[in-house]
Amino acid sequence: MNGPGTAHDARRYFALPSPFRMKRGGELHGASVAYETWGELNAARDNGLLILTGLSPSAHAASSVDDPAPGWWEGMIGPGKAIDTTHWFVICVNSLGSDKGSTSPASIDPASGEPYRLNFPELALEDVAEAAHATVNSLGIEQLACLIGCSMGGMSALAYMLLHPGGARAHISVDTAPQAQPFAIAIRSLQREAIRLDPRWDEGRYDIHAQDGDRYPDIGMSIARKLGVITYRSAMEWNGRFARIRLDPEQRDDDPFGREFQVESYLEGHARRFVRHFDPNCYLYLSRASDWFDIAEYGNGSVHEGLQRIRIERAMVIGVSTDILFPLEQQEQIAKGLEAAGATVDFVALDSPQGHDAFLVDIENYSRAIGGFLDRLGAD
Structure with missing residues (x-):
């Protein structure tokens, strides 16, 4: 179900509601989100899996017929891989604010005919989440089977679940944080x-x-x-x-x-x-949107209380002991919060030497964890 696209370009575009109002004020007119898909959406529309990315990746997470170039998570997504596209309908959205196809400061402002540049409204990761949610809904999916967030995308995923309770049945949190820490x-x-x-x-x-x-x-x-x-x-x-x-x-x-x-x-x-x-x-x-994100805003100043407002059935939280950017204790914090919210949580602490980039490099260990979780989820 990769839909229309030119050779070597699998990107599709969803036109956001206009105006699209931003969390911190301001609005966008004629904005759109770029995304790619792999696999087929089943008749019940309950096998959708959304991936939200780190700061710089595009929506091209894996190769496809329309774009055979390897994606940024090529080893993880595809037939028979951890995120098995023979079972899951996988969607990867390019973040609002990124220049990889979605409306961003580099896009043309329809009001002036020139690039937005610094006239782009202040961006929050909640805006990224809202744009992704609207894209998912446009595909006829009311509830995701699983929402996966990596690095900055994990923060956006937390915002997605907070803003849309019941929008995902399960969640995989990968090397992320509930709020930016001083380092x-x-x-x-x-x-x-x-x-x-x-x-x-x-x-x-x-x-x-x-x-x-x-x-x-x-x-x-x-x-x-x-x-x-x-x-x-x-x-x-x-x-x-x-x-x-x-x-x-x-x-x-x-x-x-x-x-x-x-x-x-x-x-x-x-x-x-x-x-x-x-x-x-x-x-x-x-970068600034990442610094601003703080789940404690939703919990009366408490990260733990903010996490308890999320409503999902199951979760896997993965962290790496060598990650200095999003340290393991922040993954433990997410796991405990989701568990207190009533979710069944698997916490996986890996010893990969690659640090924060491990999820892009240590495909074997991440595949084992993510693939096992999704196999169990699919068997339910």
């Missing part, structure tokens, strides 16, 4: 500062289509990405992969303070691949 806020604050201090950011007025670095904040985006990558992996991972190995002399910069170690070259490569593939203003908006 995560500090890192994201530095990332945003790096972008905004690049003179070529120009208060958000950079040339979106610039082919050179003179009109685009390449340096700011590069630093922001490097900071992110450092926190996505663990010290164990960095030590094991790079130790203190130096680059060969011909690979080093002429600058006396330039790259000398392999780990520096690795970060540079990651940044170079990312800089022109994610819009800086979109990055700023989604």
Whole structure:
């Protein structure tokens, strides 16, 4: 049921209700959400499974006939895989505010005919959740069999369930948090500062289509990405992969303070691949939305009480002991809150050395946990 799409583009689009009102004020007109689907929706419309993503991924979570390119969770989704598309109708939504197809600061503002840039309304993860919920409803699904949220998407998933009680039968929480903690806020604050201090950011007025670095904040985006990558992996991972190995002399910069170690070259490569593939203003908006999210707002200042307002039957909460961005204790907090709300909860603490990025890398262990949970859910 991948629907219409050109070759190598499986994206579909849902036009949001207009105006689409935002949590923190402001509204969007003519906004839309990009999404992709895999598998078939059954006659009862009760096998829908929604995936909400981290900050930067697109809706292309896995390959399909319409787009055979590997997706960002390719090892997890497909026939016979943990998220088995012969059983589940899988939907992955590109977050509102992202430049991967959904309406965002990089989109054209119908009121001006120019990109929104910083005229885009303040974005909250509740807006991301509401846009995803409207998309799911447009497919004729009243209740999801399961809602999966990864990283930032896990926060959006919590908002989805809070705003729409009974909107999902089950939930899989992957490496996320019920609220941003000071360390995560500090890192994201530095990332945003790096972008905004690049003179070529120009208060958000950079040339979106610039082919050179003179009109685009390449340096700011590069630093922001490097900071992110450092926190996505663990010290164990960095030590094991790079130790203190130096680059060969011909690979080093002429600058006396330039790259000398392999780990520096690795970060540079990651940044170079990312800089022109994610819009800086979109990055700023989604990053700040992540900092703002706080489930305690729904529980009289208590995270535990906020979580108790969620109504689902079953949940699996997965965390990694080496995750410094969304530490394991926050996963335990989610598990205890959902259990207190009446859900049957499986808590899985993994020892993957990859840190926060483990759900993208340690497919074997995540597949075992997620696949087992979904098998049990499907057998009910």
